[in-house]
Amino acid sequence: MGIVARKEQQKKEIRQLILDNSMQLFVEEGFSHVSMRKIAERIQYSPTTLYLYFKDKNEILFHCCESGFEKMLVANISLSLINHPIDRLHQMGKNYLQFGLENPEFYDLMFIQDAPMNRLNEMGEGWSSGDQALEALKMIIQDGMDQGLIVPAKVETVAMAVWSMVHGLVSLAIRKRLDKLVCPADMEQTMHDSLDWLLQTLKKA
Amino acid sequence: MGIVARKEQQKKEIRQLILDNSMQLFVEEGFSHVSMRKIAERIQYSPTTLYLYFKDKNEILFHCCESGFEKMLVANISLSLINHPIDRLHQMGKNYLQFGLENPEFYDLMFIQDAPMNRLNEMGEGWSSGDQALEALKMIIQDGMDQGLIVPAKVETVAMAVWSMVHGLVSLAIRKRLDKLVCPADMEQTMHDSLDWLLQTLKKA
DNA sequence: AAACTTAATTAACAGTGTTAAGTTTACAAA
DNA sequence: TTTGTAAACTTAACACTGTTAATTAAGTTT
Numbered sequence: 001m002g003i004v005a006r007k008e009q010q011k012k013e014i015r016q017l018i019l020d021n022s023m024q025l026f027v028e029e030g031f032s033h034v035s036m037r038k039i040a041e042r043i044q045y046s047p048t049t050l051y052l053y054f055k056d057k058n059e060i061l062f063h064c065c066e067s068g069f070e071k072m073l074v075a076n077i078s079l080s081l082i083n084h085p086i087d088r089l090h091q092m093g094k095n096y097l098q099f100g101l102e103n104p105e106f107y108d109l110m111f112i113q114d115a116p117m118n119r120l121n122e123m124g125e126g127w128s129s130g131d132q133a134l135e136a137l138k139m140i141i142q143d144g145m146d147q148g149l150i151v152p153a154k155v156e157t158v159a160m161a162v163w164s165m166v167h168g169l170v171s172l173a174i175r176k177r178l179d180k181l182v183c184p185a186d187m188e189q190t191m192h193d194s195l196d197w198l199l200q201t202l203k204k205a
Numbered sequence: 206m207g208i209v210a211r212k213e214q215q216k217k218e219i220r221q222l223i224l225d226n227s228m229q230l231f232v233e234e235g236f237s238h239v240s241m242r243k244i245a246e247r248i249q250y251s252p253t254t255l256y257l258y259f260k261d262k263n264e265i266l267f268h269c270c271e272s273g274f275e276k277m278l279v280a281n282i283s284l285s286l287i288n289h290p291i292d293r294l295h296q297m298g299k300n301y302l303q304f305g306l307e308n309p310e311f312y313d314l315m316f317i318q319d320a321p322m323n324r325l326n327e328m329g330e331g332w333s334s335g336d337q338a339l340e341a342l343k344m345i346i347q348d349g350m351d352q353g354l355i356v357p358a359k360v361e362t363v364a365m366a367v368w369s370m371v372h373g374l375v376s377l378a379i380r381k382r383l384d385k386l387v388c389p390a391d392m393e394q395t396m397h398d399s400l401d402w403l404l405q406t407l408k409k410a
Numbered sequence: 411a412a413a414c415t416t417a418a419t420t421a422a423c424a425g426t427g428t429t430a431a432g433t434t435t436a437c438a439a440a
Numbered sequence: 441t442t443t444g445t446a447a448a449c450t451t452a453a454c455a456c457t458g459t460t461a462a463t464t465a466a467g468t469t470t
Binding site: 252253254 | 448450451
């Protein structure tokens with residue numbers, strides 16, 4: 001079955017070719033300006049060929065999200081070196097802000113657009129990388145509470161609060177809603193200040 | 206100049222007719238499914254007529270946002286009855302969550318989509334209602350610090366943190382990113398719990 | 411070489427925002 | 441009352457969009 005195997009290999013390679021070029025286009029031109037035809041032109045295929053490898057555009061977006069989550073996971077590997085729960089949470093938050101500001105197009109796809117979610121809800125499975133990050137967050141918070149460092153509460157409640165705040169910061173910044181609050185030059189610093197403030201107040205007195 | 210005045214009045218009425226029907230369509234069918242042609246059909250005009258009253262679609266969205274902010278402002282009038290800064294901030298947050306969950310299409314337009322922002326950045330002025338709400342937030346926080354009820358910090362930093370958290374909650378909920386964290390039935394309650402938790406930890410010990 | 415399978419394409423549909431040119435309507439001056 | 445003109449509105453069209461059905465080209469098997 002050498003031939004069959006090779007064919008499947010080729011199919012996978014083209015799938016990856018489509019995904020790679022889609023992601024490049026998202027980063028270069030912004031999510032909303034990328035069309036199926038543009039992706040096709042870039043890889044020198046007919047637009048309809050894309051539909052032989054992906055059900056629709058949402059499915060392509062969905063898989064781009066997956067790479068985004070993996071990218072994020074890589075940025076978080078250094079976390080394992082930090083033992084103190086608060087410091088660890090702090091670094092996780094800083095990584096989150098940094099990822100969002102450095103990869104706004106990816107962030108848009110992963111957390112703001114609802115197109116990829118539609119695809120996800122049709123499938124049974126979710127994002128393993130995304131779930132992994134969420135579990136890590138919950139574990140850190142649980143740790144912090146167990147060690148008496150964080151004011152006790154339901155772990156889901158606190159996890160939701162922390163995630164919502166960093167997501168709020170990044171998404172408001174990306175969508176230019178914070179420009180009236182602070183000037184663009186001070187934006188990144190003030191965002192980190194807000195995170196610092198939360199972590200400060202979150203600490204048990 | 207009675208005739209000229211009447212003509213201008215008619216022009217304003219048609220402008221408002223366009224805006225009213227646009228908003229109805231946004232609420233009914235969702236932002237992304239509303240086209241210029243659909244709006245035009247609804248008011249029995251040709252699609253191109255809309256361009257005689259608005260520069261482009263973004264300008265229509267922009268003005269729909271304005272009404273959204275006024276809607277929000279109305280929901281906040283009861284705030285003036287609350288004197289204690291923390292309670293006031295708490296109620297403001299609850300109103301915000303409620304508004305977002307009850308008017309997801311409006312919220313989307315006001316805080317998530319970037320289309321209306323493009324229009325805004327071309328103009329000199331911003332949203333007076335939006336700015337007003339932001340100023341109110343800053344004032345409450347400043348009050349709370351002055352009265353020694355909130356851990357002191359730069360007011361912009363805390364305002365950003367608080368707004369980001371409630372926005373994060375609403376936008377993640379709207380975009381169905383919180384479904385892995387809590388089941389939909391408990392969503393609203395947990396969101397309010399998160400807000401409560403923040404307000405609790407924000408209080409000076 | 412003929413039959414069959416797979417991969418890729420062309421043509422088309424129904425929709426989008428938007429512009430330029432043409433038409434109708436309404437009102438002022440003659 | 442008729443004519444001229446300016447405003448209001450529409451028709452036709454452009455350049456796109458995602459997506460499907462029918463068709464051709466290529467490769468494999470018999």
